[in-house]
Amino acid sequence: MDYVRLINCMRCGMCLPSCPTYKETCLETASPRGRVALVRKIQEGQLLESERLLHYLSLCLDCQACASACPCGVNPGELVADFTCERKERDGLGFMEEVILRHLLPHPDRLEASVAPLRLYQKIGLQRVVRKLGIMKVFPEPIERMESLLPALPRRPLRQEIMEVTAAEGSEKGRIGFFLGCVMSLVFTDASRATVRLLSSLGYTVITPKSQVCCGAPNMLGGDKKGLEEAARTNIDVFNQLDVDFIVTDCGGCGAELKKYKKNAELEGSEKFSSKVRDISEILSLHSEELSKKFRPLPMKVTYHDPCHIAHCQGIRAEPRKLLRIVPGLEFSELEAADSCCGSGGNYNITRPEMAEMILDRKLETIRKSGADVVVTGNPGCLLQLKEGLSRQMPEVRLMHLTELLVQSLDA
Amino acid sequence: MQESFVRELRNIAGERNVLTDPESLAVYGYDSTPELEGAPGAVILPSGAEEVARIMRLCSGSGINVTVRGSGTNLSGGTISSADGVVIQTSRMNRIIEIDEENLTATVEPGVITSTLHREVEALGLFYPPDPGSMNISTMGGNIAENSGGLRGLKYGVTSDYVMGLETVLADGGLLKTGGKAVKDVAGYRINPLLVSSEGTLGFFTGITVKLIPKPKAKITMLAHFPLLQDAAYAVSSIIAAKVIPATLEFLDKVTIRCVEDFAHVGLPLDVDAVLLVEVDGHPAAIAEEAISVEEICRKHNCTFFQRAKDADEGLKLAAARRTALSALARVKPTTILEDATVPRSCIAAMLKIIRESADRHNVTIGTFGHAGDGNLHPTCLTDERDKDEIARAHAAFEEIFDAAIAMGGTITGEHGIGVAKKKYLPKLSGENGIRIMRGIKKVFDPAGILNPGKIF
């Protein structure tokens, strides 16, 4: 690891108020400043890579709020992630990590097949029975947690149903390659359908190549750099072959990862690929004038939760708000600390459930205070996490992906 | 640390609130001061004054040194401990006890974050002016112990101007109550001003009562661009000489402007030598007039562009950007050594000249920003801790700057404190008698010398 990136932290503490885990604990070990110091001390040979130290580091959500807050340009979350990658490169992946990251995620068919039993489990009513009987209590906590996060699954993953080419409505104004996130395709198919619909209504031909694979973000999260590079290689080749103006995704996590491909200079074509990547809100807000004419009134009280991967990783804050504000009749109110993590953090809510829950509770409280009846966001991780929390505490509040709401206004 | 001692600490503060693992000790071994570190033997997070008193009694009985720590943002090494001492961290003591609207006071525990107090009192139309650049991180206890200044110091003064009452746990665990809510009090020596800026060497503040004032009705934030550094400095003295007292009169030089703009993107000019950030607040009619005077004076001093924030939001953004100055300077090089020399405000121009000359002479890069209206500048050397030669040159340059500040009737630190970092310069400033009296005071408060040893002298 590049030592200068570590000593660049001047320990001013500007990151402290932004860090969700510091806010909960007020402990320096759970702060970005502290994490950089811990990694630095390992490099300097002053601390051992103990289990406890790794446990401290694993409390990081990699939400990157600290990177947004840091005036010195240090990115503590990324430093921790890079450290984990280097460690795994040296020590190898764990058995389950190997199975999931190398043998499941890179193969959409296998991934989809693996979800099928879950769908069946829900469909035949087993989920209700299991939940009622509390059977999950006998499983290890992570599995119980995973089960509770699972919303109703669609009949089939979108990847299997969507057409490779969706024609532009009217004359073609541009061409877009659609990057279909795994979770969006498996769980939030309606939102991704809405995305395609909005794009085509604006005159874009939408091409969704079926040979695309997972963006590799889970690999990065698991410290599997090689897996990430393989995923990137495939996606770059698939999309660079297409004649498209933009590569669009409606998954904040994918967008952040795809934009980062270009950081890896050894991946040929990554610059071309990443420079075309856009979050859906970026494209739609280019057409806000046209959309504002098309939108019909939606009398709702709406607030917006900034996904970390959209606000902190991609710096996109204004666009989604601009789009919500042009929906007639919609009453928009800001969420307090809107860009503070909801506790989802990739698989964080499974690996560190207690912390994730405290962070989620704080978020739910701000939602309650906002008085909104609809919460909008743009990332499937947040959708899963918030859905679980809202259904438990505020079932009357609806949760929607940005495109789901906008398409309603289009069709209203 | 002895097992039995740690066990007793745990009995008092609870198992989870006494940390002794090497990782925790390491991260409580630094603060925002460059080049200084030292891990304590244990870190304790008490929940309130009573626990603090018991811990202090235990430590003094066992002869264990104690360093109090707020958020660890001080810039003079004030929270650096050694392995045979303990750090007591105030973060769990973070309740606002009371906001008294009849007496215009607020009483808080020491771990309350400065800007949290701002928010709470402002919601009631009240105002607690001290606003250090670190206000979103720093604690009230730290502010009191360092007598922190802020961006609004020119008009409103510094922390000590607001401290009315203190509850202090002494080295032996006894309690000292000084001052209170009465606005007048001449009973005996004034102890509060002594405790304010004591840098954790005289006692542990557990209760703090500060004065509040009504919140100013309106404010206007302005930014003036100066192609020449000296002109900005003269404008500062002229504004004050013209009997306009802005709340804020902050200075940023070219190096600082670039770094801040690079991070904050608030539209600072990249082609000028200096900017002044000026804020006037008060009654709308009065500040409208003051803003005009400020603009006239700046223009007279060759300001090429004068901008008024178009709304409160833009004003807040400019002030927030200014608060990042120190940290933003660290974008350029890994290590930033910042100083705090303060001179009578009529000497600002002369001081700026000396800073530039010293930097050139010693071949180091120094960016300067600061509370110009208070005569308090922060020349900041951008360097790399691994380059021992450059570090030595930086310190040589600062030595000259300090000498100049003292010669002008100023001081070596306006608000960051002596701590460890500036210890060696204090005798030059205070003289033999000054040091002798300070040592005497320390002896009365802390005869065994267990409170933050090695700081100040």
Ligand SMILES: Cc1cc2nc3c(=O)[nH]c(=O)nc-3n(C[C@H](O)[C@H](O)[C@H](O)COP(=O)(O)OP(=O)(O)OC[C@H]3O[C@@H](n4cnc5c(N)ncnc54)[C@H](O)[C@@H]3O)c2cc1C
């Ligand atoms: C980016 C940045 C900007 C800054 N801007 C300013 C500024 O504009 N003006 C300014 O004056 N300073 C500024 N500072 C310095 C610093 O923030 C202040 O000194 C602040 O008051 C320290 O607060 P803290 O809670 O971090 O205290 P700490 O650093 O934790 O402690 C500081 C000292 O206070 C003592 N202490 C803490 N709590 C107690 C207590 N309860 N009882 C007794 N002693 C106690 C400690 O022992 C130590 O000696 C800045 C620092 C940074 C990093």
